[in-house]
Amino acid sequence: MGEQAAASTSWHQSRPDVEGWRLSLRGRWCLEQLAAIDAAIPKLSIPRDAVVVLDAGELKALDSAGAMLLVRRLWQAGVAWPNVRRDALPARHRHLLDLVEQRFEEAALAARPRPNALARLGRAVADGLREIHSRLRFLGHAAATLAETLFKPRHLRPRELFVQLDLVGLRALPIVVMMNFLIGVVVAYLTGIQIQKFGANIFIVDGVSLGVCRELAPVLVAVLVAGRSGSAFTAQIGAMKVADEIAAIITLGLSAFQVLVLPRLIAVILAMPLLTFVGDLAGLYGGMLIADLQLDISYAAFIERLQSVLKLKTVLIGLGKAPFFAAAIGLIACHNGLRVSRDSRSVGLATTATVVQSIVAVIVIDAFFAVLLSELGI
Amino acid sequence: MSGPIVEAQNIRTRLGGAWVHDGVDFRVGRGELVALIGSSGTGKTVLLNELIGLMRPTAGAAQLFGIDISQASLETLNALRRRFGVLFQDGALFSSLTVAENVAAPMREHLALPRALRNQLVEFRLAMAGLPLSALDKRPAELSGGMRKRAALARALALEPELLFLDEPTSGLDPIAARAFDRVVRTLCDSLGLTVFMNTHDLDTLWGIVDRVIVLSAGRVIADGPVAEVARVDEPWIQSYFAAHVPHRGG
Numbered sequence: 050m051g052e053q054a055a056a057s058t059s060w061h062q063s064r065p066d067v068e069g070w071r072l073s074l075r076g077r078w079c080l081e082q083l084a085a086i087d088a089a090i091p092k093l094s095i096p097r098d099a100v101v102v103l104d105a106g107e108l109k110a111l112d113s114a115g116a117m118l119l120v121r122r123l124w125q126a127g128v129a130w131p132n133v134r135r136d137a138l139p140a141r142h143r144h145l146l147d148l149v150e151q152r153f154e155e156a157a158l159a160a161r162p163r164p165n166a167l168a169r170l171g172r173a174v175a176d177g178l179r180e181i182h183s184r185l186r187f188l189g190h191a192a193a194t195l196a197e198t199l200f201k202p203r204h205l206r207p208r209e210l211f212v213q214l215d216l217v218g219l220r221a222l223p224i225v226v227m228m229n230f231l232i233g234v235v236v237a238y239l240t241g242i243q244i245q246k247f248g249a250n251i252f253i254v255d256g257v258s259l260g261v262c263r264e265l266a267p268v269l270v271a272v273l274v275a276g277r278s279g280s281a282f283t284a285q286i287g288a289m290k291v292a293d294e295i296a297a298i299i300t301l302g303l304s305a306f307q308v309l310v311l312p313r314l315i316a317v318i319l320a321m322p323l324l325t326f327v328g329d330l331a332g333l334y335g336g337m338l339i340a341d342l343q344l345d346i347s348y349a350a351f352i353e354r355l356q357s358v359l360k361l362k363t364v365l366i367g368l369g370k371a372p373f374f375a376a377a378i379g380l381i382a383c384h385n386g387l388r389v390s391r392d393s394r395s396v397g398l399a400t401t402a403t404v405v406q407s408i409v410a411v412i413v414i415d416a417f418f419a420v421l422l423s424e425l426g427i
Numbered sequence: 428m429s430g431p432i433v434e435a436q437n438i439r440t441r442l443g444g445a446w447v448h449d450g451v452d453f454r455v456g457r458g459e460l461v462a463l464i465g466s467s468g469t470g471k472t473v474l475l476n477e478l479i480g481l482m483r484p485t486a487g488a489a490q491l492f493g494i495d496i497s498q499a500s501l502e503t504l505n506a507l508r509r510r511f512g513v514l515f516q517d518g519a520l521f522s523s524l525t526v527a528e529n530v531a532a533p534m535r536e537h538l539a540l541p542r543a544l545r546n547q548l549v550e551f552r553l554a555m556a557g558l559p560l561s562a563l564d565k566r567p568a569e570l571s572g573g574m575r576k577r578a579a580l581a582r583a584l585a586l587e588p589e590l591l592f593l594d595e596p597t598s599g600l601d602p603i604a605a606r607a608f609d610r611v612v613r614t615l616c617d618s619l620g621l622t623v624f625m626n627t628h629d630l631d632t633l634w635g636i637v638d639r640v641i642v643l644s645a646g647r648v649i650a651d652g653p654v655a656e657v658a659r660v661d662e663p664w665i666q667s668y669f670a671a672h673v674p675h676r677g678g
Contacts, residue, residue: 080538080587087544112587113619117551144618152554392522392568 058089068134069100075107078115086118097127102134103146111142116149124153187384191314194306209312217278217313218320222327224277225270229328232265233257233335241343250344254354257336262359262367266328268415271374274321275407279382282313283403286386287396295387305387314379321375322368329364362427370418377410430493432457432590432622433478438487439646440473447473448484449646455639457589460616460623462633465643466664471626472516474643475594478624479513480504491590509537511590512583516598518575520567526553526578527563533585549581556581557611573604580611591615593625597632605629609636630671 055064060082062073072095078086095101101123105111123133130150135143164172198204240256286309289295298305333355340346346354385399385406431454440448447470455461465471476482478489480496488495491507499507520529530549534540540548550560558577567575576596583591596612597605613636616623627633633640633654640657642650642665650660658669 083548084538084540084544087541113551113555113584114548114587117548121547141618141620148555148614148618149551153551390568392566394522395568 056094060086060089063093063095066102068102069132070095071102071104073104073107074111074119075109077110078108078119079110079112080114083114083118086115090122093122093126093128095123095126095128098132099128100132100134101128103138105138105142108142111145113145113149116142116145117153120146120150120153183388184384187387188380190306191310191380191383194304194311195314198307198311204307205315206308206312209308210316213312213316214320216281217274217316218323221274221277221320221324225273225324225328226331228269228273229261229266229331230335232269233261233332233337234339235335236260236265236332237336237339238343241339245344250340250346251350251354253336253340253344253346254351255358257340258333258355258359259363261332261336262329262364264367264415266332267325267367267370267374268411270321270325270328270371271378271411272408274317274324274375275378275382275411276404278317279378279403279407280400282379282382283386283389283400284396286383287389287399290387290389291391291393291396310379310383310387313383314376317379318372318375322371325368325371329367366418366422366427370415373414373418374411377414378407381406381410431455431490432459432492433461433624434490434493435474435478436488436490438474438477438484438489440470440477440482441485442470442473446646448487450487451643451646451648453641453648453651455622455624457622458616458620460613460625460636460638461641462625462627462637462639463641463643464627464633464668466668467628469643470646471643472594475592475624475626479511479592480508509586510588511592512586512588513592514576514579514583514594514596516594518567518579520575520579520582522567525564525566526558526570526581529567529578530581530585533582537586549585552581552584553578555584555611555615557607572599573601573608576600576608577611580608584615587619588621590622590624593623593627595626595628597627597629602631606631606635612636630669 056062057064058075060074060076060078062071062075064071072093076082123130135146138146237253237257241250241253244250244253244256286295289309295305295309298308337348337351340351341348382403385403389395389399433455435451435453438448438451439446451474463471463474473482477484478491478496480489480491480499483497488497490496492510494503494507496504496507520526521532524532527546527549530552531545534545534548538545550563553560553563556577558574558581562570562574562578567578570578580596591612593612597608600608609632612623612625615621616636625632625637637654639652640650640654641648642657642660644662644664649662650657650665657665660666
């Protein structure tokens with residue numbers, strides 16, 4: 050326990066006296082001074098079994114933080130609370146110290162375990178597996194609900210479906226047209242600069258039409274829909290989850306899948322090929338404009354060449370990928386929305402996750418199609 | 428420092444084309460535990476927001492510690508804000524932080540404490556608010572309503588305030604948790620010398636721990652005094668309020 054000699058700082062003085070051990074407090078034992086007091090009195094050198102008489106003659110102020118520090122120091126010195134004489138203190142300080150001592154005991158007794166590295170690894174793996182399980186379950190549930198709805202079409206909720214079609218499809222038109230038009234312009238312009246050197250101007254049509262219809266329009270539209278509608282799905286469903294609206298839907302005897310997930314999923318799957326087709330047209334128009342301005346290829350010449358080089362197959366491949374992109378976006382968005390926990394922070398996290406995961410899924414699916422189609426020789 | 432801690436001087440508030448407050452006057456002295464009651468929609472929460480400086484009354488003044496907060500500069504106001512704590516109705520804990528980080532947040536901002544000491548203080552504040560330490564590393568979303576209120580109380584107490592505002596502290600709590608919360612508030616008020624001003628609907632809180640009740644009705648204070656006196660005031664709303672055997676809870 051070290052030497053038990055009298056000690057004195059500007060905050061306290063402790064010395065033996067007739068009744069036992071006298072501890073005089075000085076100055077302001079308050080929150081603002083707490084760091085200073087903590088540093089000035091690293092420990093109290095008082096024997097374990099001593100009777101401690103508290104004296105507040107020079108004490109200017111005491112608040113609960115100061116009281117906590119005092120109780121803590123006494124506890125560290127091993128002084129039992131019944132041995133602390135508090136009669137000399139003003140009643141207010143006595144009550145405060147008693148309350149602090151009582152609460153301090155509760156705080157001191159409970160030690161907190163910290164998980165070690167192995168436990169954290171295990172938890173991460175378990176979380177990963179749970180995530181996969183949750184996704185598979187969601188996919189199965191969505192497929193089953195979809196199949197059931199195909200056999201019982203009256204379970205389909207036309208009103209929700211049309212609302213979603215409006216939001217996902219119609220209202221996305223301006224941005225889809227604008228973005229694809231600009232991409233058509235950029236591709237045509239950059240290709241045109243190279244192509245001009247070889248005098249192969251007319252091949253601009255081949256390049257733009259193939260690029261836009263097979264790759265650029267479908268992927269670009271999918272990215273736009275992921276950012277625009279995917280995030281909206283997650284945020285809407287997530288906000289409903291936070292406000293217990295999902296629970297209310299289930300309690301009313303409805304299926305959250307039929308009311309929320311299916312209309313969104315079907316809407317995005319129906320709307321995406323249509324948007325992609327509009328994107329194709331906008332991209333081709335952008336290319337056509339640049340071909341006319343930069344390469345002196347008239348609209349008529351462009352369209353004539355287009356008819357001979359752009360095969361229906363190319364367009365269909367582009368449009369055919371769209372529903373797969375859409376399904377991935379819709380499933381990821383609705384799943385993330387339903388998995389939101391009951392706080393507002395997780396809505397934001399889930400929405401961000403939806404956008405990132407959807408775009409990754411779209412690129413992966415696109416790569417898969419590229420390999421598959423080339424292996425099949427299409 | 429003998430003047431009132433909280434003082435409403437003829438506060439008038441116009442919201443949405445109607446006068447919500449039409450000359451509200453009252454004062455709260457040091458160490459008092461005062462409750463503001465009134466039927467839903469009489470602007471209790473609005474009044475609280477005006478007292479803590481989140482809203483500005485249309486006319487009249489709200490004074491804390493003798494300073495008119497609608498006239499105070501931002502520095503004065505922020506210095507003032509360190510002297511009072513607020514417990515919002517749903518706790519308003521930061522959902523991205525754990526309970527311990529929530530309580531530590533005001534200390535981090537305003538005090539230069541060593542980490543170990545701050546952690547001790549956080550644990551002590553939680554114990555003072557009656558929260559088990561197992562809740563320390565949880566996020567607010569994982570806590571029950573009563574635990575969230577206690578965590579929010581611990582955060583409101585973090586900087587050792589002289590004055591505490593509580594907005595419906597027992598709404599949404601079961602009677603046992605509500606009474607336990609009341610006891611915590613009363614104990615803190617007595618031993619820390621806190622002044623407490625609360626909005627409430629809870630009759631048990633009024634009878635159990637409150638020193639004085641202020642009744643707000645039709646934009647004015649219609650009664651102000653100890654519970655037993657206010658309960659005898661011959662006014663229809665007050666009479667039906669205190670006649671209700673099952674206390675109405677929630678906003």
